[in-house]
Amino acid sequence: MKRLYRNGQIASEDSSALTRADVLVDGDRIIAVASNIASADDIEVIDCTGRILLPALFDVHVHAREPGREDKETIQTCSEAAINGGITGLVLQPNTTPTIDTAGLVRTVLEIGKAKSRIAIHTTGAITKGRKGEELAAIGAMKKAGAVMLTDNGDPVSNPQLLRIAMEYAKDFDLPIASHCEVKELSASGCMHEGSVSYSLGLPGIPACSEEICLERDIRLAQFTGAHVHIQHVSTAIGMRAIQRAKADGVKVTCEVTPHHLLFNHEDIGSYDTHYKMSPPLRTAQDNAELLQGLIDGVFDVIATDHAPHTEFEKKNDFASAPFGITGLDTALPSLFDAFISKGIFGWDLLVKRYSAEPRRLIKLEPVPIRDGGIAEFIVFNPDRTTTFTREFMKSKSINTPFLNKEVRGMVERVIYLGEELLAR
Ligand SMILES: [Zn+2]
Numbered sequence: 001m002k003r004l005y006r007n008g009q010i011a012s013e014d015s016s017a018l019t020r021a022d023v024l025v026d027g028d029r030i031i032a033v034a035s036n037i038a039s040a041d042d043i044e045v046i047d048c049t050g051r052i053l054l055p056a057l058f059d060v061h062v063h064a065r066e067p068g069r070e071d072k073e074t075i076q077t078c079s080e081a082a083i084n085g086g087i088t089g090l091v092l093q094p095n096t097t098p099t100i101d102t103a104g105l106v107r108t109v110l111e112i113g114k115a116k117s118r119i120a121i122h123t124t125g126a127i128t129k130g131r132k133g134e135e136l137a138a139i140g141a142m143k144k145a146g147a148v149m150l151t152d153n154g155d156p157v158s159n160p161q162l163l164r165i166a167m168e169y170a171k172d173f174d175l176p177i178a179s180h181c182e183v184k185e186l187s188a189s190g191c192m193h194e195g196s197v198s199y200s201l202g203l204p205g206i207p208a209c210s211e212e213i214c215l216e217r218d219i220r221l222a223q224f225t226g227a228h229v230h231i232q233h234v235s236t237a238i239g240m241r242a243i244q245r246a247k248a249d250g251v252k253v254t255c256e257v258t259p260h261h262l263l264f265n266h267e268d269i270g271s272y273d274t275h276y277k278m279s280p281p282l283r284t285a286q287d288n289a290e291l292l293q294g295l296i297d298g299v300f301d302v303i304a305t306d307h308a309p310h311t312e313f314e315k316k317n318d319f320a321s322a323p324f325g326i327t328g329l330d331t332a333l334p335s336l337f338d339a340f341i342s343k344g345i346f347g348w349d350l351l352v353k354r355y356s357a358e359p360r361r362l363i364k365l366e367p368v369p370i371r372d373g374g375i376a377e378f379i380v381f382n383p384d385r386t387t388t389f390t391r392e393f394m395k396s397k398s399i400n401t402p403f404l405n406k407e408v409r410g411m412v413e414r415v416i417y418l419g420e421e422l423l424a425r
Helices: 075-084 103-116 139-145 160-172 196-201 208-225 237-248 259-263 285-297 332-341 348-362
Strands: 002-012 015-026 029-034 043-047 052-055 057-062 087-092 120-123 177-179 229-231 253-257 378-388 407-417 420-424
Touching (some): 015 348, 052 348, 057 075, 057 332, 057 348, 075 087, 075 103, 075 407, 103 120, 103 139, 160 177, 160 208, 177 208, 208 237, 237 253, 237 285, 253 285, 259 285, 259 332, 285 348, 332 407
Parallel strands (some): 002 043, 087 120, 177 229, 229 253
Antiparallel strands (some): 002 015, 015 029, 052 378, 378 407
């Protein structure tokens, strides 16, 4: 049966204007995008009046916790959380137990993805064995098994000589090195941004320069080796400007920003709320404003959530002991719509470019624009409904998010993946 999505507003990365059109889907393909497509007996019609149709999102920074911590999340539950948020492709991070640092583990994760997930699961491989920063992992074998990026995410590669060699291999194998930037000695036992709020709460701080120094080093090594470095979860304006300068100098550097580093800052921690504890930490309101401007100006290549589920038990610890990280897949799109798109701060074109097209390009996939002959992989978003992020609404196994029980404008109503409706509400 064909499906006709009638009278929606189509978003694309190329144009700030939305185009009103009907979209006809047959099998896994879009077979027509036009105004007033005629209906027929073998066509199911879905009224999309007032809705936005946009290419499905893609997240390059996700912790699925499988293998090892299936009490927090599994590849299956995390892919259902993604679908709930309009995301149809994920790149998993390797800091699982055991670490994803061999071809065998890369294959295992991809096989679990094929068996348990309704969307596309990709994985990174670790740069060093066990992410210990001592010995290189089998980079060539992991690439052959399907790893799309290399990273020790959760930790930096502290030894610059080891990272240099990793970059030389990564360049030969045409894989990006994704950097979690942090100087461990500077972060030490810090649990939040070092500044006025950490002083008044009496908590040990993580100075901004911990991230910035490592970021500058990794960019310099990328420049030296000619490798592609992808800077993960940039949280400071100074770090962002360093990337901007390096890009202008022709260094092969890309970077990502998370929704939480745009939306929240250290003042939100209030009375030690562990739902605002993440690594890198929430910085200042000034950083929020500059990162947002950087996203608008095109400094950031991609938006990525750094979806990091933890159990309620763990997050109920005191602030200093609770683990770093919050979930993001269920909440990213409605929260970004509510805070920015609905207020005209940026348009749908930016969101499609930075959270759908560019993330796919980063791992050498084709984007999925809504066009005649294209793959049917899109979302129907209703800007006039609201979403309340209750436990029942969220599909992630964990609920460690500042959005818990909060209401925002907008709702992901339908998710179409390879022509199939994975979600309809
Ligand atoms: Zn992460």
